[in-house]
Amino acid sequence: MTIIEAQREIAKILKEGGVENAMNEARFLLQDALGCDSVQLVTGYRDYACTSCVETAFDWAKRRAAGEPMQYILGHTDFMGLDIRVAPGVLIPRPETEGLCELLANEAKVRKAADPASRWPARILDLCTGSGCIAAWAASAFGDAKIVAADLSEEALAIAAENCRNSRIELRQGDLFGAVGDGLRFDAILSNPPYIPSKTVDGLDAEVKDFEPRLALDGGPEGMDLVARIIREAPEYLMPGGLLLMEIDDTQEELVRSACEESGRYASFEVLRDLAGKIRNLKARI
Numbered sequence: 001m002t003i004i005e006a007q008r009e010i011a012k013i014l015k016e017g018g019v020e021n022a023m024n025e026a027r028f029l030l031q032d033a034l035g036c037d038s039v040q041l042v043t044g045y046r047d048y049a050c051t052s053c054v055e056t057a058f059d060w061a062k063r064r065a066a067g068e069p070m071q072y073i074l075g076h077t078d079f080m081g082l083d084i085r086v087a088p089g090v091l092i093p094r095p096e097t098e099g100l101c102e103l104l105a106n107e108a109k110v111r112k113a114a115d116p117a118s119r120w121p122a123r124i125l126d127l128c129t130g131s132g133c134i135a136a137w138a139a140s141a142f143g144d145a146k147i148v149a150a151d152l153s154e155e156a157l158a159i160a161a162e163n164c165r166n167s168r169i170e171l172r173q174g175d176l177f178g179a180v181g182d183g184l185r186f187d188a189i190l191s192n193p194p195y196i197p198s199k200t201v202d203g204l205d206a207e208v209k210d211f212e213p214r215l216a217l218d219g220g221p222e223g224m225d226l227v228a229r230i231i232r233e234a235p236e237y238l239m240p241g242g243l244l245l246m247e248i249d250d251t252q253e254e255l256v257r258s259a260c261e262e263s264g265r266y267a268s269f270e271v272l273r274d275l276a277g278k279i280r281n282l283k284a285r286i
């Protein structure tokens with residue numbers, strides 16, 4: 001079977017399973033199964049594909065057609081240009097979370113412009129690290145920074161260990177700041193905690209609800225259980241002038257504003273929208 005014939009057959013399986021963009025997804029599956037990139041795939045369309053690779057791609061297509069997320073099937077995904085390993089038990093990093101990284105990168109640029117000798121941020125905490133995608137990015141973006149990446153889930157931390165091989169990243173297990181312990185302070189705390197209201201989780205697409213860990217998604221009745229705790233507790237772990245950057249739900253603007261005001265510890269805070277115009281992030285400074 002040639003590569004293009006295999007791609008068409010795989011796209012057919014995907015389409016029958018209700019997958020949108022079946023031809024595109026077929027291309028991704030084939031690329032990984034054949035171990036080639038998109039250019040090699042296109043230029044080699046008329047070449048015969050290795051039989052066992054095509055069989056692998058067909059098996060993957062059947063799993064995809066049954067609703068399993070592509071990233072779990074392939075075992076990896078892209079985040080901020082890094083190839084991040086993922087597996088069931090860990091949330092698949094989302095493009096939206098890249099916005100959190102960009103907020104930190106922009107803040108570092110502003111501080112560098114004001115003081116060219118600035119090495120800010122020297123210490124970063126990635127709370128609720130999951131796959132470790134944010135910590136792995138931070139290690140690559142800030143060459144001197146020391147990073148602590150924490151999560152409650154041992155399963156998630158096992159995957160994070162594969163993504164966070166940089167010796168400047170320390171992985172810790174525990175309930176939010178309980179994993180960090182007393183005495184440590186950071187220039188920036190980044191967190192993408194579980195923030196989806198429980199009822200909304202129940203109504204999510206099967207692809208998310210049935211495959212991704214509920215611990216990574218469900219933030220309690222209003223989605224605020226962990227968000228509120230992080231807003232309350234983060235100041236104890238921030239250096240003077242330090243930043244809390246957090247991903248939040250579109251429904252939480254007022255709740256998040258109130259939590260920041262009630263804390264009384266933030267010198268300033270902003271609730272920010274993403275490029276799609278949705279409420280997406282909290283940026284708070286002590």
Ligand SMILES: C[S@@+](CC[C@H](N)C(=O)[O-])C[C@H]1O[C@@H](n2cnc3c(N)ncnc32)[C@H](O)[C@@H]1O
Binds near residue numbers: 093097132174176
């Ligand atoms: C939305 S996921 C974020 C994963 C990753 N940072 C990302 O952006 O792709 C939330 C993570 O919080 C972790 N988590 C849930 N409850 C926690 C708690 N009480 N303390 C620490 N981590 C927790 C989950 O295990 C999950 O890995």
